[in-house]
Amino acid sequence: AQSVTQLDSQVPVFEEAPVELRCNYSSSVSVYLFWYVQYPNQGLQLLLKYLSGSTLVKGINGFEAEFNKSQTSFHLRKPSVHISDTAEYFCAVSGGSNYKLTFGKGTLLTVNP
Amino acid sequence: DVKVTQSSRYLVKRTGEKVFLECVQDMDHENMFWYRQDPGLGLRLIYFSYDVKMKEKGDIPEGYSVSREKKERFSLILESASTNQTSMYLCASSSPNRRGEAFFGQGTRLTVV
Numbered sequence: 001a002q003s004v005t006q007l008d009s010q011v012p013v014f015e016e017a018p019v020e021l022r023c024n025y026s027s028s029v030s031v032y033l034f035w036y037v038q039y040p041n042q043g044l045q046l047l048l049k050y051l052s053g054s055t056l057v058k059g060i061n062g063f064e065a066e067f068n069k070s071q072t073s074f075h076l077r078k079p080s081v082h083i084s085d086t087a088e089y090f091c092a093v094s095g096g097s098n099y100k101l102t103f104g105k106g107t108l109l110t111v112n113p
Numbered sequence: 114d115v116k117v118t119q120s121s122r123y124l125v126k127r128t129g130e131k132v133f134l135e136c137v138q139d140m141d142h143e144n145m146f147w148y149r150q151d152p153g154l155g156l157r158l159i160y161f162s163y164d165v166k167m168k169e170k171g172d173i174p175e176g177y178s179v180s181r182e183k184k185e186r187f188s189l190i191l192e193s194a195s196t197n198q199t200s201m202y203l204c205a206s207s208s209p210n211r212r213g214e215a216f217f218g219q220g221t222r223l224t225v226v
Contacts, residue, residue: 009153032212043117043203043217044156051212090155094213098144098163100171101205101213105155 002027002093006104014112015083021076021107023091033074034092034101035065044090050074061085086111116140119204119218126225132191134221136204143208145187146215149173150201162187194225 007022025031032051036044048059055067065076074091091104120135138145144163148156148171158171160179168179176198180188187206191198201222205215 006155032214034214036217041220043219044205044215045217046214049212049214098161098169099207099209099211099213100158100161101146101207101215102158103148103156105153 002029002031002095002102004091004093004102004104006091006107008107009105010108010110012110012112013081016080018079019077019081019085019109021089021091021109023074023076023104025072025074025091025093027093027095029095031093031095032099033065033067034094035059035063035074035076036090036092036103037061038088038090038106040087047076047089081109081111083111083113085109117204117206117216117218119202119221121221122219124221124223126191126194126223128195128225130191130194130225132194132223132225134189134191134202134204134223136187136189136206136218137185138187138206138216139185140206140208140216141184142206142216143184144206144215145181146205146207147171147177147179147187147189148203148205150203150220156203159189194223196225199223199225 035047050067146161147159162181178190204218207215
């Protein structure tokens with residue numbers, strides 16, 4: 001079985017400040033990790049993914065995440081956020097024979113002027 | 114461009130009605146999923162299908178059924194809609210070749226009155 005814990009349900013920050021959204025996972029098999037973003041009234045779109053190789057992965061809109069196997073974490077970071085980054089962010093893990101995706105409960109990032 | 118299309122953005126149905134939510138993907142993906150999204154609960158898997166006519170229960174299958182007669186189409190059926198099924202429903206598709214990276218539709222906001 002696999003699970004994902006997003007440690008913060010809401011993260012308010014000021015524009016141009018750095019941000020980190022935290023994600024921890026558990027799985028008994030090899031894992032593949034994803035961050036998705038959901039803007040209001042829209043579906044989810046992929047921000048970035050870790051499949052193998054370098055543990056630091058870069059995604060769209062200046063976001064990056066680091067896979068840490070020993071701490072079973074995959075935290076999302078951005079050095080300087082914009083108002084337009086206001087959205088809900090979901091961490092997800094897949095694995096096993098059918099690659100089912102299991103999601104965390106989401107973190108609402110609110111960027112204030 | 115990759116596309117997952119859900120038949121309706123908004124639906125209002127009466128308690129006891131049979132409700133069909135349709136999803137079509139154009140990527141020839143083997144896997145298709147139905148998730149339910151509620152505030153504070155993240156995305157919860159209702160059912161997924163890994164091949165035509167093949168399905169597997171997710172975390173919250175009660176009150177729902179699914180149908181996959183063709184590879185590109187995956188239907189979610191509410192046999193007798195109830196008010197506690199008022200929610201956002203998201204369809205997704207993926208391929209094992211992509212290790213679970215999923216593509217999402219825009220979502221259907223269902224209100225049961």
